[in-house]
Amino acid sequence: MPTHAIHPDTGDRITASLSGAALVISPRYGESYSFDRAGRLLSVFIDGRSCQRTLDHRLLERGAPGARRRELPPDERAALLDHAFANLRDLADVVPRLDLPPDERRDLAGALALVLAFGPDRLTADGEAFRALYKPVSILPPDQYLALVLQATEGCSWNRCTFCGLYRDRPFRIHTPDSFRAHCVRVRDFFGAGLSLRRGIFLADANALVIRQPQLRALFEIAQDVFGLPDGPRPVYSFISTFDVARKAPEDWADLRALGLRRAYIGLETGDDALLQFLNKPGRVQDAIEAVRALRAGGVAVGVIVMAGIGGDRFAADHVAHTVQAIRAMNLGVDDLVYLSNYVPAPGTEYPDQAAAAGIRALSEDEITAQLAALQTALREALPGVRVAPYRVEGFAL
Numbered sequence: 001m002p003t004h005a006i007h008p009d010t011g012d013r014i015t016a017s018l019s020g021a022a023l024v025i026s027p028r029y030g031e032s033y034s035f036d037r038a039g040r041l042l043s044v045f046i047d048g049r050s051c052q053r054t055l056d057h058r059l060l061e062r063g064a065p066g067a068r069r070r071e072l073p074p075d076e077r078a079a080l081l082d083h084a085f086a087n088l089r090d091l092a093d094v095v096p097r098l099d100l101p102p103d104e105r106r107d108l109a110g111a112l113a114l115v116l117a118f119g120p121d122r123l124t125a126d127g128e129a130f131r132a133l134y135k136p137v138s139i140l141p142p143d144q145y146l147a148l149v150l151q152a153t154e155g156c157s158w159n160r161c162t163f164c165g166l167y168r169d170r171p172f173r174i175h176t177p178d179s180f181r182a183h184c185v186r187v188r189d190f191f192g193a194g195l196s197l198r199r200g201i202f203l204a205d206a207n208a209l210v211i212r213q214p215q216l217r218a219l220f221e222i223a224q225d226v227f228g229l230p231d232g233p234r235p236v237y238s239f240i241s242t243f244d245v246a247r248k249a250p251e252d253w254a255d256l257r258a259l260g261l262r263r264a265y266i267g268l269e270t271g272d273d274a275l276l277q278f279l280n281k282p283g284r285v286q287d288a289i290e291a292v293r294a295l296r297a298g299g300v301a302v303g304v305i306v307m308a309g310i311g312g313d314r315f316a317a318d319h320v321a322h323t324v325q326a327i328r329a330m331n332l333g334v335d336d337l338v339y340l341s342n343y344v345p346a347p348g349t350e351y352p353d354q355a356a357a358a359g360i361r362a363l364s365e366d367e368i369t370a371q372l373a374a375l376q377t378a379l380r381e382a383l384p385g386v387r388v389a390p391y392r393v394e395g396f397a398l
């Protein structure tokens with residue numbers, strides 16, 4: 001039950017929710033903060049502004065005028081945090097005078113002491129520690145934004161799709177069991193009590209499941225050794241490429257399922273072979289269909305990701321029709337997901353120039369929106385009970 005109290009001097013209504021995986025404290029109407037259970041700030045709502053704090057210590061303002069999201073410059077971030085923590089200190093000072101049952105007063109005082117000990121300077125240092133611990137986490141599926149990311153690999157083993165710039169900044173690398181254990185231990189120490197907010201593991205980066213089965217098993221066992229739950233393995237999620245699936249025996253998926261693997265996210269992008277080839281994406285549509293079937297046969301659910309807008313006007317009609325056809329052929333079930341993302345040009349990638357040279361006109365925002373709607377309608381009709389959801393790649397922040 002949330003704690004409610006009235007400020008004895010100002011009459012402001014104070015509320016606090018302290019029993020969940022996140023602590024939420026509101027000193028007055030229209031002002032609220034959330035923290036993980038280590039006391040690490042997660043979000044701020046103050047003076048009509050709503051900001052998410054990322055683990056690398058950026059403040060992203062949502063709904064800022066003229067922008068979907070704005071990163072606060074350092075001086076503005078510092079001013080906002082100073083203001084927020086001054087208000088939290090004021091609240092801590094008044095707690096002894098609040099009309100509250102003793103246990104609620106003690107819990108509120110304890111929570112405030114915890115979050116005040118994680119003030120602006122420590123948050124800055126925490127962001128630096130996060131950046132030292134991880135290579136940039138380029139992207140996660142939307143249902144994994146609160147996952148515990150473990151970088152079993154760095155980068156993408158292919159890294160040559162012409163539209164994708166997610167991992168161009170790093171060579172592909174696989175952790176050895178020893179270096180992966182060291183990574184897991186550092187991640188555990190970094191999050192501390194804040195781990196309670198992070199239910200599942202996301203095995204990053206682009207296609208960690210490409211690792212040969214004996215080594216992959218070893219890495220799963222290490223992850224479960226460090227992060228396993230009292231009642232069994234912690235659920236594990238990961239991206240996968242079509243060509244990774246064919247490298248494993250069908251029984252390998254059931255084996256990984258037993259070690260915690262619950263869902264693999266596959267970037268289909270399109271069900272049109274000609275467009276896949278144009279994008280230099282390896283594998284054919286039939287390979288993707290068979291990959292999904294193999295995963296599902298091993299008890300591993302799938303998240304299939306489609307990209308609206310890619311292929312411009314030239315491919316638009318076939319992209320929609322063949323994608324719906326391909327996903328129908330995958331025989332998805334209620335545990336599976338389809339994500340509809342939108343193409344956003346990435347700096348340094350080949351696709352925009354290659355498309356222009358081929359006389360392909362890029363779709364306008366409105367045309368991409370219409371294509372998303374067409375895909376959504378057709379897929380929802382074709383796949384009753386399967387979740388078909390948007391995936392705005394530019395909205396990602398960890």
Ligand code: SF4
Nearest residue numbers: 156159160161164206
């Ligand atoms: S789209 Fe996937 S497979 Fe292709 S380069 Fe990007 S991460 Fe790698």
